[in-house]
Amino acid sequence: MSGWQETKATALLIFQDGTIVEGHGLGATGHAVGEVCFNTAITGYQEILTDLSYAGQIITFTFPHIGNIGANAEDVETVKMASAPGARGCVLKADITNPSNYRSAEHLNDWLKANNIIGISGVDTRALTAMIRDKGFANAIIAHNPEGNFDIDVLKAEAAKFAGLENLDLAKTVSTAQTYKWNEKTWQWDEGVSALENAEHHIVAIDYGAKSNILRCLVDENAAVTVVNAQTPAKDILALNPDGIFLSNGPGDPAATGEYAVPIIQELIESGLPIFGICLGHQLLGLALGAKTKKMHQGHHGANHPVQDLTTTKVEITSMNHGFAVDADTLPANVTETHKSLFDGSNCGLMVNDKPIFSVQYHPEASPGPHDSHYLFGRFMDNVKSHKQAA
Numbered sequence: 001m002s003g004w005q006e007t008k009a010t011a012l013l014i015f016q017d018g019t020i021v022e023g024h025g026l027g028a029t030g031h032a033v034g035e036v037c038f039n040t041a042i043t044g045y046q047e048i049l050t051d052l053s054y055a056g057q058i059i060t061f062t063f064p065h066i067g068n069i070g071a072n073a074e075d076v077e078t079v080k081m082a083s084a085p086g087a088r089g090c091v092l093k094a095d096i097t098n099p100s101n102y103r104s105a106e107h108l109n110d111w112l113k114a115n116n117i118i119g120i121s122g123v124d125t126r127a128l129t130a131m132i133r134d135k136g137f138a139n140a141i142i143a144h145n146p147e148g149n150f151d152i153d154v155l156k157a158e159a160a161k162f163a164g165l166e167n168l169d170l171a172k173t174v175s176t177a178q179t180y181k182w183n184e185k186t187w188q189w190d191e192g193v194s195a196l197e198n199a200e201h202h203i204v205a206i207d208y209g210a211k212s213n214i215l216r217c218l219v220d221e222n223a224a225v226t227v228v229n230a231q232t233p234a235k236d237i238l239a240l241n242p243d244g245i246f247l248s249n250g251p252g253d254p255a256a257t258g259e260y261a262v263p264i265i266q267e268l269i270e271s272g273l274p275i276f277g278i279c280l281g282h283q284l285l286g287l288a289l290g291a292k293t294k295k296m297h298q299g300h301h302g303a304n305h306p307v308q309d310l311t312t313t314k315v316e317i318t319s320m321n322h323g324f325a326v327d328a329d330t331l332p333a334n335v336t337e338t339h340k341s342l343f344d345g346s347n348c349g350l351m352v353n354d355k356p357i358f359s360v361q362y363h364p365e366a367s368p369g370p371h372d373s374h375y376l377f378g379r380f381m382d383n384v385k386s387h388k389q390a391a
């Protein structure tokens, strides 16, 4: 195909190798480039689509029926102060049906449109997933035009310009511009979300693209949270008088983000304060301790990933979303690998032997996913309490 084409398709996914996938357009119109990854979770599509860690990515859902519970305002993982959106597009098997759920406030198609996310349905997502599994991450452009008019050459040229996520620092593009306070607890049945009034502890969270439910889980542990921009100097963070530091999840290549994040984290390590990191925060902590990170073949994106806690041999089923990983072979002598993926043996956790500092590659806050790993927030708060007592 070349030049302007009139197709029956109202959306296209064009890969950098020239492969064109046709389908039905959803959500926003226009086009967007990104790395295509697949997510195997069967629930929680709205949380996944609003996780800022997906900035720069187009998500293929392996579960065929996406949208059947609609969309609501509570299941949004993008914090209100975030400065840019998350996923650039989504790829679905079945067309979206009418929502059937008591929490639904709107049709997913309208929600996608309002949130400027382009979608394509009617795609053989099984074949697409097998392709990514075999060949690794692939970059593509997703395009939606209700009239079915696409300039294939222009779209291919746009797709070719995207160099992929490696070496790309996206955390600074999504991080909050202003410092803000967070006191909202996790969602409860029949109550929704409520605020914590008198917090016992104070956590400063460095925002690389934080998910709301992480902040809520910290508040559930009786902590008030102050969220700061990713480039806030360590001395300004320490001036806020935190009892502990949290390093958030986020998009892009940790090595690229590390340019500013690593020196800040190194200074915070020296302060002796308890530190807890999740996902990108884990990778950045690894870099700050002297380890290296690497790009994975297809990454881990789903809600059913088994992880072993090497300190107890217990297995947790975890929620995951990452395309980079800490190379366990590069961990320095004073750092212990604490968790491992049972799918591919990749590193999933670390701790500093002589300091109250640890982190995990997966998502204990779930949203979506199992709650097996929620105990990690308690472990962090135990470190905070012991550190305060010792002071």
Ligand SMILES: NC(=O)CC[C@H](N)C(=O)O
Binding pocket: 053, 248, 249, 250, 251, 252, 253, 254, 278, 279, 280, 281, 321, 322, 323, 324, 325
């Ligand atoms: N969820 C995250 O924090 C993702 C971390 C990083 N951007 C990766 O893809 O590996």
